[in-house]
Amino acid sequence: MSIDWKSYDPNGFYDELISSPGYPRAAARTLTSYLRSLSDEEIHERKAAAEHAIVEMGITFTVYTEGGNIDRAWPFDIIPRIIPRKEWMRVEEGLKQRVTALNLFINDLYNEQKIVKDKVFPKEVLAQSKNFREQCVGIQPAHGVWAHICGSDLVRDKDGTLYVLEDNLRVPSGVSYMLENRQVTKRVFPELFENYSILPVDEYPSQLFDMLASLSPRPLDYPEVVVLTPGIYNSAYFEHSFLAQRMGAELVEGSDLLVGEDDCVYMRTIGGLERVDVIYRRVDDLFLDPEAFNPDSMLGVPGLMRAWRKGNVALANAPGAGVADDKVVYAFVPEIIRYYLDQDPIIPNVPTFRCMYPDEREHVLKHLDELVIKPANESGGYGMLIGPHASKRQRAEFADLIKKDPRNYIAQPTLAISTTPTLCDGHLEPRHVDLRPFILQGVRTDVTAGGLTRVALRKGSLVVNSSQGGGSKDTWIVDTES
Structure with a gap:
C-alpha cells in the first residue's frame, strides 16, 4: 500500500488530518481509510489525472520574471484539507464580525472619523496611511460597505488555535482557484463525494453577482x-x-x-x-x-x-477600501471590533508588536532573531524578515529600517503553522498551510464554505504564495457529529 498513516509524522506541528501517527482526526477518517486502500499505481493515476485536468481546464497563474511573464499550470495537491462543520460555523461567525467592523471603520474614516476623535485609533497612523484616498472623503457607498469582497488569511498554531493573519480588502484574489480545486477533486475522487457530506462552494459566482447587483444605483x-x-x-x-x-x-x-x-x-x-x-x-x-x-x-x-x-455607478471594492488593508491597521482590529460592535473578537489576531510605540519597538529590536517583521503594505510574502532564518546582516538592516520608519513595521512571533499531508515525489509528507476564506458583503454577508487552502510545497517553508513556490488543496467543510 502506498499510504501508511503510522509512518506519517507531522514532527510536533498541529496536523489538519492526523492527530498523532496512525490516528486520523474524526472528520478525516473516511478520507484516510479510502486513501490507505489505494495502491501506489492508483494514487499515481489520480495525481496524473489531476495534472491533466488542470492543463485541460486551462487553470494557470502568471509569474513575473525579468525575461517576461510566464503562465504556469496551477500547482495542486490531490489530498484535501478537512475542517469539521461545527468548528467552521464559529469561524464563519468570526469572519462576518470582522468584515462588518472593518467596513464600519472605513466608512467612519472617510466621514466623521469618530474613532480617531475618541483616540481609539491613532491619528498619526491615518496621517501616514499609503492607502487613504482624499478623493473618497465624504462618500457614502451603498449599504455603507466599502470592502464588498474580502479575503482574510487564517493560520492555525501548534495548539490548534486559528488566527487571522491578515485581511485583504483592496483587490483580493484566489477565489477562482478555490472553485477550480473543487472541480478537479470531483474528477479525481468522485466516489468520496458520495461518502462525505461536503459543503458546496459552487454557488459563489451567483452569490457574487447577487451582491454586486444589490449595489446598483x-x-x-x-x-x-x-x-x-x-x-x-x-x-x-x-x-x-x-x-x-x-x-x-x-x-x-x-x-x-x-x-x-x-x-x-x-x-x-x-x-x-x-x-x-x-x-x-x-x-x-x-x-x-x-x-x-x-x-x-x-x-x-x-x-x-x-x-x-x-x-x-457602483464600484466594488470601493476606492479607498485599502485604508484598512494595512498591517499596522491590522494590529488595531481587535480594538476596532470592540469600538464599533461592542464585542470581543471571535477569531483572534496573531499577537502583534507595533513598532510605532517605543516600548514595543524596543522589544522587537531586542528579539529580531525570534520574530517575523512585516512592512505595512507589502503583499505576497515580499519585504518580510523571518528572524530565526535571517543572517545577522539581514537583521541589522531591518533594525535600521525600523528605526527610520517605525510606523511602517509590525512584528509577530514565528508561529508553528499547522501542516497537512501532501504528496511530494510519491511520498506523503507534512507541509504547512494557510486558508483564505472569501467574505461577501452587500445587503447581506456570505462566507465561502472553507476557502483557498494554500500549501508551502517546499519542505520546511512557511511561504505559501504561488509566486514563491506554493500550491493549493481543495478545502472540505464536512458535516460530522465528531
Whole structure:
C-alpha cells in the first residue's frame, strides 16, 4: 500500500488530518481509510489525472520574471484539507464580525472619523496611511460597505488555535482557484463525494453577482455588471475572465468604458453605448481614473470617480477600501471590533508588536532573531524578515529600517503553522498551510464554505504564495457529529 498513516509524522506541528501517527482526526477518517486502500499505481493515476485536468481546464497563474511573464499550470495537491462543520460555523461567525467592523471603520474614516476623535485609533497612523484616498472623503457607498469582497488569511498554531493573519480588502484574489480545486477533486475522487457530506462552494459566482447587483444605483431586475481587468498580462487575469464568465458579466478593459456628459458610465458595444451599473474592478486604486489619480494610467476610465461620487455607478471594492488593508491597521482590529460592535473578537489576531510605540519597538529590536517583521503594505510574502532564518546582516538592516520608519513595521512571533499531508515525489509528507476564506458583503454577508487552502510545497517553508513556490488543496467543510 502506498499510504501508511503510522509512518506519517507531522514532527510536533498541529496536523489538519492526523492527530498523532496512525490516528486520523474524526472528520478525516473516511478520507484516510479510502486513501490507505489505494495502491501506489492508483494514487499515481489520480495525481496524473489531476495534472491533466488542470492543463485541460486551462487553470494557470502568471509569474513575473525579468525575461517576461510566464503562465504556469496551477500547482495542486490531490489530498484535501478537512475542517469539521461545527468548528467552521464559529469561524464563519468570526469572519462576518470582522468584515462588518472593518467596513464600519472605513466608512467612519472617510466621514466623521469618530474613532480617531475618541483616540481609539491613532491619528498619526491615518496621517501616514499609503492607502487613504482624499478623493473618497465624504462618500457614502451603498449599504455603507466599502470592502464588498474580502479575503482574510487564517493560520492555525501548534495548539490548534486559528488566527487571522491578515485581511485583504483592496483587490483580493484566489477565489477562482478555490472553485477550480473543487472541480478537479470531483474528477479525481468522485466516489468520496458520495461518502462525505461536503459543503458546496459552487454557488459563489451567483452569490457574487447577487451582491454586486444589490449595489446598483438603478432598480433593475438585471443591472449591467462588468468586470474591469488591467488586461491579459495581469497575474490574476485567469481569475478575472473566469469570474466574468461564471457570472454572465462582460469582461472589460478601461478602453471599453467611457463616462458621458451625464456623468454615467457606458460600455462600448457593437450595438452602441450601453449604460453600466456596477463595476467589479480588479484594477488598483491609483490606476482607476487618470483624472483623479495617476494621470498616466492607461488602465482606468477618465471621470470614473466623478460618476461614482455622484452615485451613478457602483464600484466594488470601493476606492479607498485599502485604508484598512494595512498591517499596522491590522494590529488595531481587535480594538476596532470592540469600538464599533461592542464585542470581543471571535477569531483572534496573531499577537502583534507595533513598532510605532517605543516600548514595543524596543522589544522587537531586542528579539529580531525570534520574530517575523512585516512592512505595512507589502503583499505576497515580499519585504518580510523571518528572524530565526535571517543572517545577522539581514537583521541589522531591518533594525535600521525600523528605526527610520517605525510606523511602517509590525512584528509577530514565528508561529508553528499547522501542516497537512501532501504528496511530494510519491511520498506523503507534512507541509504547512494557510486558508483564505472569501467574505461577501452587500445587503447581506456570505462566507465561502472553507476557502483557498494554500500549501508551502517546499519542505520546511512557511511561504505559501504561488509566486514563491506554493500550491493549493481543495478545502472540505464536512458535516460530522465528531
